[in-house]
Amino acid sequence: MNRNLSRLVAVAQKPERRIIGLMSGTSLDGLDVALCRFSGHGPATRVVVEHFATVPYSANLQAQVRRVFARQTVELQHLTLLHAWLGTTHADMVQQCLTQWQVAPTDVDAIASHGQTVFHAPRHQHGLPDWPNATLQLGDADHLAVRTGILTLSDFRQKHVAAGGQGAPLAVYGDYLIFSQSGEDRLLLNLGGIANFTYLAGNLDATAVFSTDTGPGNTLLDAFVRELYPGRQYDENGALAAQGQINTELLAALLDHPFFAASIPRTTGPELFSPTYVREAQHRSHTAHLAPPDLLATLTAFSATSIAGAVRQAFPALPALSIYASGGGMHNPTLMAALRAALPHCRFSTTAALGIAPDAKEAVLFAILANETLVGEARPIGRNEQAVPAVSLGKISFPD
Template sequence: MNPYLVRLLQIAQQPSRRIIGLMSGTSLDGLDVALCRLEGHGADTRLTLEQFATIPYDDDVRHRIRQVFAGTQVSLEYLTLLNPWLGLLHADMVLTCLGAWQLKPADVDLIASHGQTVYHAPHHQHQHPDFPLNATLQLGDGDHVAVRSGIITLSDFRQKHLAAGGEGAPLAAYGDYLLLSSPDEERLLLNLGGIANFTYLPRTGHDASTAFSTDTGPGNTLLDATVRAQRPGLAYDEDGRLAAAGHVHEGLLKALLDHPFFSAPLPKTTGPELFGPEYLRQAQTQSNTSTLNLEDLLATLTELSALGVAQAAKQAFGARPALAVYASGGGAHNPALQAALRRHLPGCHFATTAELGIVPDAKEAILFAVLANEAVAGQPISIGAGRQRVPAVTMGKISLPG
C-alpha cells in the first residue's frame, strides 16, 4: 500500500490534526497562512489557531496574477505557467512560516490550499449559450504545493461544490456552521473581503437546516480599484478616511443598484468579473457622474457595499433587530464601511469575530483547514437543507508529496 495513504489513514484516525489553511483572496494583498489544531470533526470540531501570518505579495506577484485575473481574453501560455508557479510560491511561503515558527514540515499533518481564484463564472453571470453550468477556476496546483513542502495537501475545494450543483462558493457556511453556531444567539458572520458575503446562523445550535451563506456584492473590490486608479501609490482607502470626507451621490447609487445581481434569489455568488471598472463606468455614464470627485465616489461605493449586505440580509430573513453581526476580512478595519452597515442594519449588535475567538483576518484560511479536516476525518456536511445550490459534500482534492 502507498505509505502516504497509510499516513493519511493515521491522520484521519488521530484525535486531533495540525492543518495549515491557505487563502489568497480577490484583493491580491497576500497569502493568509493559518496553522490550526483541529480536534474531532463535524459538530464536535474544536479549533485552536496556533499561528497566523499574512505573507504580503510584492508588486511582481500581483502583476503576474493580474495578467489573467478576471480577464476574458488571456494568454493560455501565461495561465498554464502561472498555475504551478503559484503552487510553488505558496509552498515556499509555508516553508518560510514554518521556519519562523520553529517547526518542520513533519510537524504538520495537512495543508489545505485554496489557491488563487482567477475567474468565477456562475451561470447567472456568464450566461454563455454553450455552457449551461456554473464554473470557477483557482490556480496554485496542489501537487506542486505537496511535493515542494513535503506535506499532504488538499486543494481545489470548489470543484466538488460545483459538481454537486452549487456555485463553488461561498463555502464559508460549512466552517461557520461547524465552529460558530450558537443555541443562544442568532448570528450573521459577515466577511468583508474584495467581495462581501455572509453566513446566517439561526439560534438553533447544531441544526443546520436553515444555515446558509451568500455573496452580497462588492466588499472592497471597487473601493480598492477606484483608489488605485486615482491615487497611484495607495493600495486602499486607509481607515475609510477619503470615503468619510465625501457624500453619497444618490443618482450614482441608484444606477449601481440597478444591476440584476442585487435582486437575484439567494444564495448567489459573484466576483470582480462583474463588479469591476466596466460596471462602475457604465453606472457613472448612466447617472451622468463621470467627473464625480474621489471622495464622493468612495462614499457612494461604501454605501453600495453596505446596502448590498443589508438588502441580502433582509431578503434572507427579514428585519432582525436582535441579530448579532460578527465581521471579518479587511473591510472590518474600515470605519466608514462599518458606520454604513450600522445605519442599514439598525439595532443589531456589531462586533468582529475576535469576540468569538476567531482572528478576523484569519477566518477564511481557517475555513479551508476545517474543510480539509472534514474531508479527511469527517462526513459530507449537510447544511441549508431545502435550499438549492447548497450541496452536502466533502471538498478538496488530495495531493501526495511523493
C-alpha cells in the same frame, strides 16, 4: 498498501492534527497562512489557531496574477505558467512561515490550499444557458506537496460545483461547525474583496443555515484608490471616503442590477463588479466627473447598502441578529459605520469575540474543510434552493 495511503489513514486516525489553512482572496493583498490544531470533527470540531501570518504579495506577483485575473481573454501560456508558479510560490511562503514560527514541516499533518481564484463564472453571471456553473483557482497543489513534503488538500470549489453549487460561498461549512451557538441568531459577515454572509440559527436547526455573496466588499474601493491615488493600495481606515459626499444618483445606478434581486444564494466576483461596471453606472447617472472622495464615499455606500439589502431580503421581518464581521473591510470605519446605520436592529462585533482572529478566519475555514475531508463526513446543511451540497471537498496531493 501505498505508503502515502497508510500515512493518510494514520493522519485521519490521530486524536489531534495540525493543518495549515491557506487563503488568497480577490484583494490580491497576500497569502493568509493559519497553522491550526484540530481535535474532533463535525460539530465536535475544536480548533486552535497556533500561528497566523499574511505573507504579502509582491508587486510582481500581483501584476502577474492581474494579467489573467477576472479577464475574459488571456494569454494561455501565461495562465499555464501561473498555475505551476503560484503552487511553488505558495509553498515557499509556507516554508517561510514555518521557519519563522520554528515549526518543522514534519510536525504539520496537512496543508489546505484554496489557491488563487482567477475567474468565477456562475451561470447567472456568464448568462450562457447551455454552460454550467464554473470557477477556476490556480496554484497547483502537487507543487505545494512536493516542495514542502506535506500532504496537501486543494481545489475545494470544484466538488461544490459538481454537486450542484456555484463553487461558493464555502465558508458556510466551517461557520456552521464552529460558530453555531444555541440561543443566538448569527450572521458571519466576511468583508473581503467580495462580501458574503452565513446565517446560523439560534435553535441550531441545520436546515435553516444558508450563505450567500452580497456583492462588492472592498474590490471596487481598492480598484479606484489604486487608479486615483497612485501608490496607494486601499482607502486606509476609510479616510478618503470619509471626506466625500455620497452621490445618490450614482448609488441608485450602481444598485440597479439584476444580481441584487436574484434569489439567495447568489455568488459573484470582480468579473461583474469591476471598474467598467462603475464607469457604466456613472455614464447612466451622468456622474462621470465626480471628485475622487465623492466617488469613494459612494462606492463605500454601495458596499454597505448591498450588504444590508441582502440581509433585509433574507430576513424581511428584521429580526435581531448578531453580526460577527471578518475580513479586511472590518478595518474600514467608514464602511462599518455605514453598515451599522443601514442595519440598526443588528448587534455588531467581530469573530475575535468568538475566538477566531477576523483576519485569519477564511484561512482557518479552509483548514476546517480539510479536517472534515480527512476525518469527518459529508453532512446536510440548509434546505431547498438554499441547500448546501452535502459533500467532502478537496483533492489530495501526496508529497512523493
